[in-house]
Amino acid sequence: MRLPRFEYYAPETLEAALSLLEDRGEGAFVMAGGTDMMVKMSHGRLKPKTIISLKSIPGMDMISFDPANGMMIGATTRLADILTDLRIETHYPALIQAVQTMANVEVRNMATLAGNICNAAPSADSAPPLMVMNAEVSLASVRGERRLPLSDFFRGPGLTLMQAGEIMTSIHLPAPQVGRGASYMRISARCGVDIAAVGVGVEVRVQSGVFSEARIVLGAVAPVPLRASGSEASLIGKPLNDETLELVSDMAAHESKPISDVRASADYRKRMVAVLTRRAITQAYERSTARHS
Amino acid sequence: MKEYSIIGKDVPRTDAEAKARGSALYTDDIRLPGMLHGRILRSPIAHGIIRSIDTSKASRLPGVKCVITSDDTPKIKYGNWRLFPETQDEYPLAVDKVRFIGDEVAAVAAIDRDTAEEALELIEVEYEELPGTFDVESSRAEGAPVIHDYCPSNVSVNRKIKYGDIEKGFSESDYIREDTFSFQAISHAYLEPCASLAQVDLDGRITLWTSTQTPYIVQCLLASTLGMRENDIRIIKPYVGGGFGGKMELRPWEFCAALMAKKTGRPVKFTLGREEEFLAGRRRHPMKIHSRVGFKKDGTLVAKDLRIQLDGGAYNAMGPTATFLCGNFGAMLYRYPNYRFLGEHVYTNKPPASAMRGFGAPQSLYASEVQMNIAAEELGIDPVDIRLKNAQVSGDQIPDVATISSCGFSESIRAVAEMSGWYEKRKSLKPGQGIGIGCYSFISGGVFNWFNTQYPFSAAEVRVFSDGTAHLLTMASDIGQGSDTVLKQILAEELGLRMEDIRMTSADTAMTPQGDLGTWGSRVTLMAGNAVIDAARKIKEQLFGAISARFNLNVIHHVECKNGRVQATARPDYGMSFGEAVAMVQKANRGEPLFARGSYTPRGKGLVTPAFGFGAQIAEVEVDRETGLVKVKNMWTAHDCGTVINPRSVEGQLAGSIQMGLGYALSEQMVMDGGRTVNVDFADYKMPTAMDMPPSEVVHVDTYEPEGPMGAKETGEGLASPTAPAISEAVYHATGFRCKDLPITPEKILKAI
């Protein structure tokens, strides 16, 4: 398929990128790793008139961490850099779980976390763990900056709250807290390179042996990464045991709204929501108690 | 085993460096001045009459140089089974009718690929849609749509085999087992998509560079469909990135490239896209297999009644051969004193299936092997022991087929059982873990001359020079399996030269000796290898004569080529360098160059093959009982390919086979919605990746095949069969789920347990 004709810019400041984006208006797209965009373009599903690469903006690929304020991951940070960051591995293992199952080495050397979020695929692997960990995203435009919780961000396949002219500049994770633990589990037909058929992110807070807070997000089983609020609620006040797990995982399966496609049937996806929810809760619980000691 | 200097050694492949560096030229890498780019318009419907085609808008698009439909062609049918012209059912471009989604309707050549692509959208085709049929039952039903007028039943080929007394066999059986199996289509998924580049010379002759396994077949069929003479067509096979049976016929883009080059006077290149390959490409036959087997109480096989229906898709392609071979494979591995086979090749409105690695064996042997495992369990015999009881051995005769000249099957079973710790693991594995066995036998090339070639099956020419070098010319086609390396090794061994002393030209129909039927059926090492030896021996005769005369040797002396010398074996000082010996022969012949032709055609070798490979494989798996996901933890293989000419090559074949077998067993399938292939990219066509490969160990059983070059036979395709049944049995062992319709998906496992 013929690649559409487009202008290409690699501005060296965020301001330049923002004003270009504003100026070119509809048909202008920012690009990070291009691993989603280029695939769409070569299949004729995306026909940008202008491409603005963010990769030449200095500092946008920073990862910074401080124990009081948490983690900040820049919009052009590559997935490969996230995987090798010991601070992330220590404090946000659920994010590592997601990133290491994504694509393959070559793609991870190009792709970004921000790109994965902005692309807004229902199966995006990073969305469930980031959402359960209360991630926020910073958006900038010529009119200013704003910061949104990621849990409000997704609106449908490929649709987000981001407005025309906005660029995501960074992703933030709150400081790690004692007594909390998170996990991400996903399943697909092939263990090598594959797209998730189901993904489940869980974060829990455990106090005096019972769950006092819970967030559960289901990937690839609805038009957006789905908060399973009923399941979350049913976990509160309960200890970790088979009964709890069964109750909550059944509820999660019930809350999911999967479709049948070539990757899996709706039935199978529902069953897997239950299995993965159980496993992710268990692991999140273990991680929360590990932090106590 | 005989001591060799190059045979049996890990000689690096001659193409390895070029491929690793990226300097190997594949067809799509070749660019010629003024070259045009072709694209094909394919049918969007599964079955219909073409009412009209209007190409005028497309022709007017700037940059478009040529648009053709079947009206621009001689409308001559082709097909690989030239011996039976009624089976030749395909036109390069659809004439009046389309029969599957993807059927080739028109072609465009333009100054670049994008322009050609745009022009396709401007071609207006009016179809009258006809009802289609998408599985063998509905194709064979009363009143089913007729896909080809010549074949109102939609059954285009049937094959019967019968020996012994089947009724008596069953009446004498203590235990009879009857099962039905079904198989999905899978893709060859070779990494190099099909590509062809045609150039026409001033005399109107055509040169076609093409990604093919069978240059000679393409040469002949391209000539006949264009109404040209064979020798006016030259086929050159550049580096090829895999074929697996999917590139062994004349293909429409080869025809279109040639015809459009003729029409425009400019080179024309076609390179298929991956989606096109998945949507319309050849595939492994979906099949229905009904098998009834009878045993004695002690596990002795008595009778087998096998019925197979192949879902051939819209054209015969290599389906007739697959139909024949299914019947032969059904009677392989074990001794079946009473056997009956009925195979039917059925048309449906789907992309044609064709040859694919194993050529009917993966399906046929899956059924055999799974039934063997069921019988073992029900008769209370270990799966390994029941196999040993019935295993074919050297000297066994398969009625009307062949005598097995060498067979290391029992040795393979014993070796694989031992290396895997079979007996121990069968008892002691934890729930969710399992171990299973699958076996295979395969042909080393076919005997049946369906192509009706008038040439030898394989040929080689060897030229030797006074500088101590040799030039080997052969039409054998290296498509990545490594035949260039292996044939060079064979020649180097015969002539006592080093690999680097040999120049090689292969697979160019204007330069390399006629003929060779190409790369399929695991035929190349045995057949082309024998041709090389034949040529080399003729050269040696002359060299030995020269030595004998020069040193006045008693006629009883044995002379040899060794370490770059030609010498009397008992008196190495009576000898000279290879180059000097060549010079002497040349002098004696007043300057005539020294060269020889060699050939091989199997004769008196029955109807199927000159030699059979055998082997056994064991898989250990772990099944997640909640998700249904199967993890293959380990694979063990012991096999008999005769003399191992290049161990690393053989291990490469094994690794590739396991990768394919893994996909066939667990994840690969062409998902169909009626006649449409739904999963047309690698995101949704679940081919295992390097990350999915299990650890693997192998033992080569030491045998010697008298009919093979230096004792060698096949290793390319046989190994494609055992992996799926081995995994299937291991999954059964782990979960109690016995899969009779591949692939073994997590959903099927969960439903069953």
Ligand SMILES: Cc1cc2nc3c(=O)[nH]c(=O)nc-3n(C[C@H](O)[C@H](O)[C@H](O)COP(=O)(O)OP(=O)(O)OC[C@H]3O[C@@H](n4cnc5c(N)ncnc54)[C@H](O)[C@@H]3O)c2cc1C
């Ligand atoms: C072989 C392969 C395997 C893959 N496997 C997986 C997988 O397992 N799991 C998974 O989730 N994904 C997978 N992907 C998809 C893709 O790699 C990821 O979504 C990746 O994170 C996208 O990042 P990117 O930087 O390449 O995005 P890009 O392609 O550059 O951008 C994607 C979209 O986001 C927008 N965008 C990017 N950055 C910004 C920004 N800072 N501000 C505003 N908009 C922005 C772009 O305009 C575009 O619309 C795979 C892709 C390939 C090719």
